Amino acid sequence: MPADARNEPMLLLTSPLGGADALAHAPWREEITDEAVAVIAAARKPVVVTIAIGDLLEGARKDFLPIEREVATPKLIDALMAPWTFGGEAGEKFRRGVVAGHAARRRNVAKLRAAGVTILAGSDACNPGDLPGAGLHLELDRLVEAGMSPGEALRAATWARRSANAPSSAPGRGWRRNPTACVS
Numbered sequence: 001m002p003a004d005a006r007n008e009p010m011l012l013l014t015s016p017l018g019g020a021d022a023l024a025h026a027p028w029r030e031e032i033t034d035e036a037v038a039v040i041a042a043a044r045k046p047v048v049v050t051i052a053i054g055d056l057l058e059g060a061r062k063d064f065l066p067i068e069r070e071v072a073t074p075k076l077i078d079a080l081m082a083p084w085t086f087g088g089e090a091g092e093k094f095r096r097g098v099v100a101g102h103a104a105r106r107r108n109v110a111k112l113r114a115a116g117v118t119i120l121a122g123s124d125a126c127n128p129g130d131l132p133g134a135g136l137h138l139e140l141d142r143l144v145e146a147g148m149s150p151g152e153a154l155r156a157a158t159w160a161r162r163s164a165n166a167p168s169s170a171p172g173r174g175w176r177r178n179p180t181a182c183v184s
Contacts, residue, residue, distance in 0.1 A: 121157035
C-alpha cells in the first residue's frame with residue numbers, strides 16, 4: 001500500500017480490482033488528487049464517502065442529532081461524550097491524522113461532485129460512536145455541511161443508491177449481485 005493515500009482510488013481503478021462497482025471511503029485523511037478524481041469520473045464509479053465516521057474518530061462527541069438522542073440511552077450518550085483514547089500511541093497517531101483531515105473530507109466531496117461523480121451516503125455504522133440507523137442521519141448532515149443541498153444528500157441515501165444497486169452488466173460481480181447478501 002503506498003504511503004500517499006490520496007491516490008488509492010486511482011490505484012484501485014487501474015488494478016485488477018478495477019471491476020469494482022463502487023468505491024467506499026473517499027480519501028478521508030488527505031485531499032484527493034485531481035488525477036484520482038479524473039480517473040473515478042471517467043470510470044463512472046459512484047463513491048460512498050462516509051465522512052461522518054472520520055468526524056466521529058476525532059474524539060469524544062460534543063453534540064448529538066435529535067434522532068441519535070432518541071435511539072441511544074442516556075448512559076450511552078454519556079459514555080460517548082467522555083474523553084477516550086484510540087489504541088495506544090499508534091492509534092492516537094492514526095486519530096491525529098483523521099483530525100487533520102477534517103476539512104479535506106469536505107473538500108473531497110466538493111471535488112468529486114464538481115467532476116460529476118455520483119456521491120452515495122453511507123454511515124459506516126459498525127464503528128464506535130456511529131449509531132445504527134441514526135448514523136445515516138449524521139452522514140446526511142455532514143454531506144450538507146460539505147456543500148450538498150439537503151435534497152442532494154437525501155438522494156445520495158435513496159435514489160442514487162438505488163440506481164447504483166441496479167443489476168450489473170456482468171452478473172455475479174461485486175455487491176450488485178445481491179445487495180441483501182450481507183443482511184442477516
